[in-house]
Amino acid sequence: MVTSQTQISQSDGTTKIALQGAFSLVTLTPLVRELTRAVADGPVTVDLSGVTRLDTSAAWAIITAQKAAKAKDQPFTIENPSDDANTVLGAVRKALPKPDRVAPAPLTLTDQLDRLGRTVASAGRFILELLAYFGLFLDRIVRSIRHPGDFRFTALVHHCHEVGVKAVPIVALMSFLIGVVLAFQGSTQLRQFGAEVFVVDLIAVSILRELGILLTAIIVAGRTASAFTAAIGSMKMREEIDAMRTLGIDVAGALFVPRILALLLMLPILGLIANISGLVGGGLMSWIDLGISPGMFQTRLIENTGIWHLLVGMIKAPFFALIIGIVGCHAGMQVGSNAESLGQKTSASVVTAIFAVIVTDAIFSIFFAQVGV
């Protein structure tokens, strides 16, 4: 880069600043400093005859200094500008007049209360909207029963494959490992009391009642709620949803019903697979660690574990499925016209779905405890 120089000389109380070389952002800070100091001292003359390049920032510095001088009724002259410098000065001068920035008012207590109120109201509205989507889903299901011809069977099969079949490996593996961990942890604890054999009950009850279906729902919420939101959201973003509406296609029937219904059908099956592979993992670990043979494991399992343990788990599956599906579809429809909102809504839908699943599970736990099963 070409170097720049400023030569400052005093004569008859006027500060003369001679600029030489190229002036740009790099040299802006010293230039501003010198100009401010000179303006504070008194009249200023800026000599531009030695300038090879004057960019808009340097022009801005000169013009603001000139304005400051004018405000103090001091003379400020610009001498010998080249044609180029003159056009830059002109362009900057034209761009300059503007109001001062308004500082944002500090938040008052009322503002904060207002904000809190709005947050609460919007949370309430969110739950209402989810309920509305549930209603929409039920309505479309009933309609499909009345008009079976309109039902999108191919889409349903496709989504069953995406949501269910493709999730089998991850769900089975996860549940298997959970079974292994439970057996291992349970055996080290129970061995202290010589009650190793109760490890079978521990595994059966915790997997069948809670862990099998809950962890499956969490995994499905992670992979499916996000997929629903991303798919529907990107359609929303590219105005495909609007196109469907103008073509008279029912969005809920075409997009939501096959997805939510697929989840409703697949999640119990996935839960069952999780239960089985969890028991297999637990049984394997009990065999290795405690020497409980598979035959013995099976006998104890069947004798000591009531059918209600399995039912308590499986009853929850459709509820989880509905929550995941509705949250995913709803978030997809909230996507705006830009890519940021797509990412935002996708992660929000996963978080909401997992949170809602866990809350529902807690409610069910209390309910079943009260009912006594």
Place this chain on the structure above:
Amino acid sequence: MTEDREIVIRIRSLRNQFGSHVVHEDLDLDVYRGEVLGVVGGSGTGKSVLLRSICGLQTPKAGEIDVLGTNVLTASDDQRTALERRWGVMFQDGALFSSLNVRENIEVPMRHVEGLDKTLRAQMADLKISLAGLPYLAGDKFPSELSGGMRKRAGLARALALDPEIVFLDEPTAGLDPIGAAEFDILIRQLSKSMGLTVFLVTHDLDTLHATCDRVAVLAEKKVLVSGTMQELLDVDHPWVHEYFHGPRARAAMAAIPAMKGE
């Protein structure tokens, strides 16, 4: 045109290829200091690829590209960085960083400038916002709150942040309404004059060509088929060039020149 003017971009026997699809072959192009060069061509003739090659976003298979005396393809990292501060690029939709507001977007290139404090940087950003023809308060807005035309202006303001010598504009008027597009044309013309900018613009817009460009380069048959002033190109009798500059839309655009050129 005049041969004694300084060449700021010199491209020699450029070759760009995607798989077996050759986009450019033996492409030569010179851009002179201070001019506004419009690059036109049919869809798929590699206008944007050419722009990306010059900016170093796309590595060509063969050829030489010199920008401001630096060979873009063989330059060291330091040379490239120095060069990148002397040019600005405006992408089609502005390519503003969505997590920053407009002022912060424009400040991004300025952060590399040593000794520039925050207040001064914000003031410089406001100046660029105003130079790009945006209302003053636009600086506090986020890209998602701006209209397409404003985003383009903000993109231009960011390209101008360091007062570059060359700006590259990719389809500056695409997607703008005619009034916005005409304003943008005038803005480009004014900035190039007042700041001594060299402008390399890729466009489809015949009005932009007429209103802003000193010279036009036509991409066809994998190279720069012809380049010259609008008047010179009107006389070229290559079928595509002739069709382009004499089609119904071209005639309509030409009818409007006297009104727009009278600056």
